[in-house]
Amino acid sequence: MDGGVPGTARRGRLRVAVRMHGASAVVTPSGELDHHTADLLREQLEGCVAQGRSRLVVDCSALEFCDSTGLNVFLGARTKAEAAGGGVHLAGMLPPVARVFEITGADAVFTVHRALDEALTE
Amino acid sequence: MDGGVPGTARRGRLRVAVRMHGASAVVTPSGELDHHTADLLREQLEGCVAQGRSRLVVDCSALEFCDSTGLNVFLGARTKAEAAGGGVHLAGMLPPVARVFEITGADAVFTVHRALDEALTE
């Protein structure tokens, strides 16, 4: 699947699904986001922005692991999305993923939602 | 005593004597050359060069300690002396001082003499 096109892409321990919902692109990474898999999510997020979908809603409810390499992907996508007039919304983070955002203070620069529907109905 | 003028200067654990011998300035540091005392030797060596005495013969036979800060003084003086057409000759180094020059490879850039008379009669 090409970057940001609705559908599902997979690399090693990460799967990334993309679908459109109104003005938002809903990106659903599942599995483990690290050095080996970060490129896949980066391509998908940047692909959405390149296609004019700059309101990115990331459904994190199936993301089981994320380290600083994964965090960098979200931070980079945020810059691109905001430059295009949008932003990155993170929904449903599990505790180990939420922890990375908390201890680095990165949670302050994203719009964080408890659950996906909250991010979509906003 | 002003920099490089014949006589003796002292700072803490270092004493530096300077005398003229033909074309050479004979500089005799005695004691411990380190962070606390390096400036004193630097002033004396640079003072000699500033006064046109760029053949510096350093009598190290009473120098009991020298670390990398001391080594830097000799390396800096060498640049100045060579730029003025002279050089730095080191004579009579005791084992702990010789060791610093050996392990850093700095001994290769100085003219090293076993004893002072060798450095003066050359």
Place this chain on the structure above:
Amino acid sequence: MGSSRPVTPDDRGASGPGDTAAPLVAPVRRVLLAGCDGVVARARDVTREALYDWGWLPARTPQARARAEDALLVVSELVTNACLHAGGAQELRLRGRPGLLRLEVTDTSPAPPTPRTPHQGSRPGGHGMYIVQRLCSRWGTVHHPEGHGKTVWAEITGA
């Protein structure tokens, strides 16, 4: 985990700082991590397995579970850094002591990790060692003799 094997206390060259005289009373696990293919995920797998073997997992409390997850995060950071900044990780060593897990990653670069200061939460980059600093009671670098690389280690205390 075929390549994880116990070490003997007399394996001095590979032991961590301060272990020079003290006997190795703690369980140790060593895994070779040549190259960078899949090693970060593999290092987490090995660490998770040790956490089960050494009683950190399954966790009795959410706090204890968070500490085990912190250990997986820290090992991920250390191995990633060896790949990104030191030409690849060589070996992962895990040492369990009562209430303490010590993670050690060796690589062949002599340069130490240098946490970026000030840390900026909003920008990509510089988060790895910041995370290590925040989650670990101590961390450090041991430089191997003759310029043969280094070990970066970090210690996590249990819940």
Place this chain on the structure above:
Amino acid sequence: MGSSRPVTPDDRGASGPGDTAAPLVAPVRRVLLAGCDGVVARARDVTREALYDWGWLPARTPQARARAEDALLVVSELVTNACLHAGGAQELRLRGRPGLLRLEVTDTSPAPPTPRTPHQGSRPGGHGMYIVQRLCSRWGTVHHPEGHGKTVWAEITGA
């Protein structure tokens, strides 16, 4: 040496890496080195005294004497670096183990020593950590929690 005093094994916060679980079987000496006035020479004095007390000096052979002198050189480099690059040395700790002397210098900067590569023998600068690397069997940095500085340590083996 009025300010050099023994520490007890339970002084965990100040002990070196890897000593967390192992009992402190070795003689330890600690000296506060506040500020930079005269501290480099003083650190050598304290180290020389320990070398006498622990039987390295008087040396029986020229080789043994050279090793003791190496220890004085290394401590001079570590304390000088704390003064030049870390706002001053805080504390010097010496640990004697059979055939091994461990020197530890704490300071308040989080930045680790970064040996300059390549080392250039003909230019001023960059010789301190090169000397430490050449003379020591191992050296390293322990980062203290909460950004409270670090300990740079180096180990010298006896003749």
